[in-house]
Amino acid sequence: MKIKVDLDLCQGHSVCIAEAPxxxxxxESTDGYPQVLVxxxxxxxxxxxxxxxxxxxxxxxxxTLIED
Ligand code: SF4
Numbered sequence: 001m002k003i004k005v006d007l008d009l010c011q012g013h014s015v016c017i018a019e020a021p022x023x024x025x026x027x028e029s030t031d032g033y034p035q036v037l038v039x040x041x042x043x044x045x046x047x048x049x050x051x052x053x054x055x056x057x058x059x060x061x062x063x064t065l066i067e068d
Contacts, residue, residue, distance in 0.1 A: 001048060002066040003041050009062045010036045016058055020050035036062075 003023070012034025016024035023043050029035040043051055055063040 004064040006062040009060050013059050016054040019054035
């Protein structure tokens with residue numbers, strides 16, 4: 001699995017961290033707003049359920065999963 005996020009549409013809600021803290025963080029972007037940072041763009045299989053939940057519940061629907 002590969003993870004892509006659309007940073008233009010991410011609004012830093014941090015729902016992704018709540019679902020998969022091993023994979024997502026939220027940091028302050030250069031323009032001062034919080035934005036997602038993907039810590040692991042190719043997570044191991046045991047994290048797939050959490051990553052799928054993060055993508056499903058992201059309020060802005062900006063997390064795209066490319067399944068192998
Ligand atoms: S939940 Fe979605 S919009 Fe919010 S910080 Fe994570 S990726 Fe960005």
